[in-house]
Amino acid sequence: MHTGQISLIENTHGISIVQCGAFSECKLFQSLTPFEMSVYECLPTRKKRNWLLGRKAGKMAVKNYFSEGPILNDADVEIVSGDGMPPRFIIRQGQTDISTHCALSLSHSHGVAIACVVDRCMHHSLGVDVELIRTFDTRTAQAFLTDDEYILCSRLEAGARDHAVTLRWCMKEAYLKAIGTGLRMHPRTVAIPEFLPPYGQAIFTVSGQRVPVQVSWTTFAGLYIIVRIIL
Amino acid sequence: MKDYQEIKEEVMGVVALTLNIAPDTISEESDITDLSEDSIQLFELLLAFEKKYEVATSYDDIAKLHTVGDIVRYVERVKYSD
Numbered sequence: 001m002h003t004g005q006i007s008l009i010e011n012t013h014g015i016s017i018v019q020c021g022a023f024s025e026c027k028l029f030q031s032l033t034p035f036e037m038s039v040y041e042c043l044p045t046r047k048k049r050n051w052l053l054g055r056k057a058g059k060m061a062v063k064n065y066f067s068e069g070p071i072l073n074d075a076d077v078e079i080v081s082g083d084g085m086p087p088r089f090i091i092r093q094g095q096t097d098i099s100t101h102c103a104l105s106l107s108h109s110h111g112v113a114i115a116c117v118v119d120r121c122m123h124h125s126l127g128v129d130v131e132l133i134r135t136f137d138t139r140t141a142q143a144f145l146t147d148d149e150y151i152l153c154s155r156l157e158a159g160a161r162d163h164a165v166t167l168r169w170c171m172k173e174a175y176l177k178a179i180g181t182g183l184r185m186h187p188r189t190v191a192i193p194e195f196l197p198p199y200g201q202a203i204f205t206v207s208g209q210r211v212p213v214q215v216s217w218t219t220f221a222g223l224y225i226i227v228r229i230i231l
Numbered sequence: 232m233k234d235y236q237e238i239k240e241e242v243m244g245v246v247a248l249t250l251n252i253a254p255d256t257i258s259e260e261s262d263i264t265d266l267s268e269d270s271i272q273l274f275e276l277l278l279a280f281e282k283k284y285e286v287a288t289s290y291d292d293i294a295k296l297h298t299v300g301d302i303v304r305y306v307e308r309v310k311y312s313d
Contacts, residue, residue: 043265044265044266046268047265108269109269110268110269129270131269131270131271132269134271136271139278139282140271140274140275140278143274143278144274169271173270183270183273183274184295187274
């Protein structure tokens with residue numbers, strides 16, 4: 001799907017997905033605010049493309065969330081992140097910032113970026129993750145999976161195992177984003193149940209405590225797993 | 232006992248090998264999240280340091296290290312200081 005154009009897909013769960021061809025960085029750059037441009041210029045070259053995709057996905061998610069309000073352009077939406085804090089966005093319409101009641105989560109991986117916005121009044125928090133499906137070496141898988149998860153995944157044939165292990169990584173990372181720790185909390189402390197509905201409630205076990213979460217997940221382009229967790 | 236320069240070269244070697252990047256693209260100021268392609272690579276890098284130095288510390292401590300220089304100073308402090 002590398003057409004050279006930005007492609008946007010809205011899935012049914014309100015996650016904006018952006019995939020970019022090789023020649024559209026200029027177009028993505030033009031959607032940045034002056035502050036975002038200054039951040040972009042300081043990034044290492046190898047990070048710039050995914051960072052741009054993340055910003056584009058974030059802006060699309062914000063515009064989608066506010067689709068019944070005033071018409072927004074990409075450059076009306078400024079996404080701010082860093083210092084280990086969750087990303088946030090700013091919309092300036094005159095002197096009023098209308099973004100303060102929302103939560104934003106972003107993720108990007110190998111040429112695909114996703115973003116989602118939810119209302120803080122309705123949901124406690126939000127985390128999303130996208131990862132390229134891959135084969136994990138045994139040591140890495142054992143390091144972030146619980147013993148039960150590892151045994152479960154080990155019983156699967158190779159393709160299904162890669163999918164199952166990657167899905168569990170995504171679930172753990174999205175959950176850790178939702179609670180605000182990210183990888184400062186070890187992913188092994190979060191146990192994912194054997195059955196994960198594509199959309200609905202699941203019970204995670206976090207440091208021995210049962211935690212209900214709203215999960216949605218999908219496989220994108222046969223290559224990526226996309227997960228959203230809402231608490 | 233290794234000196235700072237030796238530890239730095241060792242740490243940069245682990246970073247280059249684990250992330251499959253050229254050693255000459257790494258400096259003390261390099262941010263490890265910038266060097267990593269994604270969060271899984273970052274996690275693999277943390278595992279590589281745990282294995283290399285057998286550092287018994289909390290994951291929270293390791294995750295607070297941001298630059299290659301931070302890792303070098305951390306290893307020097309917890310592994311080689313008296």
